[in-house]
Amino acid sequence: MKNLISISFLFALTSCSSIYENMSLVGVKKFEDIDINPILSEEFNSAVFAVEFEVAGNYFSGTLFIKQTSTLVYKSTIINNAGMNIISFKFDNRKFSLISCLEELRNKYIIKTFEDDFRNILYMPGNSSLVNLLKNEENSNIYMITDSGSNLYYFLDINFNIYQLDLVRQSERVVSYIFSYNINFIISQIDINHYNFPLDIKLTLTKME
Amino acid sequence: MNKYHIIFISLLILLNNNTFADSLNVESMKNVNEFLTKVEKESKNTLSISSDFTQEKHLSFISEKVISKGKFYFKKENLLRWEYIEPYEYLIVINGDQFFIRDNDRVISFDIKSSKMFTEINDIMLSALTGDIFKDKTKFTPAFFETRSEYIIKLLPASGNMKKFLDKIVLIFSKVDYSLIKLQMIEKNGDKTDITFSNKIMNNEIPDEKFNID
Numbered sequence: 001m002k003n004l005i006s007i008s009f010l011f012a013l014t015s016c017s018s019i020y021e022n023m024s025l026v027g028v029k030k031f032e033d034i035d036i037n038p039i040l041s042e043e044f045n046s047a048v049f050a051v052e053f054e055v056a057g058n059y060f061s062g063t064l065f066i067k068q069t070s071t072l073v074y075k076s077t078i079i080n081n082a083g084m085n086i087i088s089f090k091f092d093n094r095k096f097s098l099i100s101c102l103e104e105l106r107n108k109y110i111i112k113t114f115e116d117d118f119r120n121i122l123y124m125p126g127n128s129s130l131v132n133l134l135k136n137e138e139n140s141n142i143y144m145i146t147d148s149g150s151n152l153y154y155f156l157d158i159n160f161n162i163y164q165l166d167l168v169r170q171s172e173r174v175v176s177y178i179f180s181y182n183i184n185f186i187i188s189q190i191d192i193n194h195y196n197f198p199l200d201i202k203l204t205l206t207k208m209e
Numbered sequence: 210m211n212k213y214h215i216i217f218i219s220l221l222i223l224l225n226n227n228t229f230a231d232s233l234n235v236e237s238m239k240n241v242n243e244f245l246t247k248v249e250k251e252s253k254n255t256l257s258i259s260s261d262f263t264q265e266k267h268l269s270f271i272s273e274k275v276i277s278k279g280k281f282y283f284k285k286e287n288l289l290r291w292e293y294i295e296p297y298e299y300l301i302v303i304n305g306d307q308f309f310i311r312d313n314d315r316v317i318s319f320d321i322k323s324s325k326m327f328t329e330i331n332d333i334m335l336s337a338l339t340g341d342i343f344k345d346k347t348k349f350t351p352a353f354f355e356t357r358s359e360y361i362i363k364l365l366p367a368s369g370n371m372k373k374f375l376d377k378i379v380l381i382f383s384k385v386d387y388s389l390i391k392l393q394m395i396e397k398n399g400d401k402t403d404i405t406f407s408n409k410i411m412n413n414e415i416p417d418e419k420f421n422i423d
Contacts, residue, residue, distance in 0.1 A: 046271055079275065080299075
């Protein structure tokens with residue numbers, strides 16, 4: 001059984017890493033010199049998403065509210081369909097603070113996962129970051145940025161919108177963010193899939209101002 | 210039309226609204242003991258309640274409010290059913306110590322005592338319906354007010370978990386039948402939840418199956 005687990009793990013590691021190894025490096029640039037649209041428009045004032053997520057067997061659905069209270073300062077709350085607060089948090093220039101949280105979610109790994117996910121959605125990497133420009137077999141533009149020991153792979157469409165963001169740590173894909181856009185290139189859906197933690201989140205935009 | 214005309218016309222419209230006029234005439238309750246006796250008597254005579262409800266959730270940091278509508282059922286001693294119909298179907302059933310949630314065809318059940326928050330909310334709801342909420346002074350400090358058509362009771366959390374996140378609860382009772390017509394919860398962070406009950410039917414037959422989730 002132990003061998004089987006080890007083999008499965010090795011297989012998963014190999015199959016995962018091959019996705020990123022088949023990419024070819026075509027250049028290196030500074031972040032401010034690349035063409036890339038932020039996931040959420042930097043000008044947005046507030047956004048409302050229908051939200052569904054399942055964590056450790058507990059299913060939640062409700063509404064996510066995000067408000068940009070000043071430049072790059074965001075306040076956010078998720079309420080369930082009965083109006084109860086599930087989690088409230090704030091980002092002030094990437095610095096996270098938890099405001100309140102349902103007892104069932106009060107676990108440091110769950111909170112840290114929420115923190116990392118929403119930071120990756122709300123903020124682009126720092127301007128000083130160096131970006132590896134990559135191409136894969138489909139000739140897609142992929143930008144890879146190394147940040148705190150992790151590699152962030154931004155997959156771009158022809159309009160320079162990010163349609164997928166993968167976070168890879170030690171050649172292992174940790175999380176994938178899949179983005180869908182409407183005809184006006186405004187984000188319409190975000191699917192967050194974790195590969196080493198039982199938390200998947202689906203966000204569907206209902207309103208943005 | 211200048212801005213002063215707009216303000217004047219707006220004020221006229223608001224003053225014609227009974228609720229607003231009433232809210233200007235809030236005064237301390239003249240006879241608290243009589244009110245408490247009447248609420249207790251009515252709650253003793255109430256075996257069940259069926260009602261429509263409208264819930265408005267206001268978040269302090271965003272102008273958006275979430276309005277939900279549904280059906281509410283209560284049956285003595287401790288059976289509650291909150292059936293959210295709009296904008297999403299969502300069901301909460303409290304049957305004794307068991308708490309059930311049906312959300313998108315998924316059912317979650319747990320022992321109500323396992324969650325402090327649900328225990329507190331359940332206690333508030335049941336004690337507001339039975340009138341017991343005014344008796345236990347260790348949990349809430351009540352302040353009694355009235356208008357021409359309503360009794361208004363403001364409850365300030367006195368201790369415990371509630372005091373950490375709840376600023377106050379406001380209960381509005383009808384002067385006609387002493388039943389609860391509105392419940393307002395104001396949280397410390399400024400978020401507010403209003404639940405308004407309408408089309409109430411008292412003491413109708415509600416089958417026990419309403420308080421089970423299959």
